[in-house]
Amino acid sequence: MDDLDRRLVALLRADSRTPAAALAKTLRVSRGTVQNRIDRLLARGVIQGFTIRTKPEIEASRVRAIMCIAVEGERAGAVVKALRGFPEVDKVFTTNGRWDLVAELDVENLSEFSRTLDEVRQIEGIASTETSILLATQKI
Incomplete structure (x- = not known):
């Protein structure tokens, strides 16, 4: 990715519905250049999709959390595989330091949050969580 690609991605992050012509005007390039770059970024997997943002009050009851996970021995692969089976787990990151994994959780409410924590903590190979x-x- 060059500087133009990075600026294009930043504009799309701010509003992915911005028309290519408006993006071209802001970036001071042709509409065709913008469309070709978007197509190329999609084909390379740099852009993996487009999404929407809702007002915070629309999803006020949702609970989002970060779960730090310490894994026993060399069991990280098995733990990650088990976490893939949880629709409440949005992402899993490998890390260095005290925690081996960080999981991003997104659930409907506090009771589902509690249930998810209980189930994740029972995965074989998890030593501890926070x-x-x-x-x-x-x-930002």
């Missing part, structure tokens, strides 16, 4: 609920997102 979970923090995400309270607010700060725009």
Whole structure:
């Protein structure tokens, strides 16, 4: 990715519905250049999809959290495979330091959150976990 690709991706992150002509005007390139770059970024997997953002009050009851996971021995692969079976687990990151994995959780409510924590903690190979609920997102 070059500088133009990075600026294009930043504009799409801000509003993925921006028309190619408006993106071209902002970037000071042709509409065809913008469309070709978007197509290329999609084909290479740099852009994996487009999404929407809702007002926070629309999903106010949803609970999002970060679960830090310590894995026993060399069981990280098996733990990640088990976590893939949980629709409540959005992403899993490998890390260094105290925690081996960090899982991003997204559930409907606190009772589902509690149930998910209980089930994830029973995965064979998990030594310990520490979970923090995400309270607010700060725009950077």
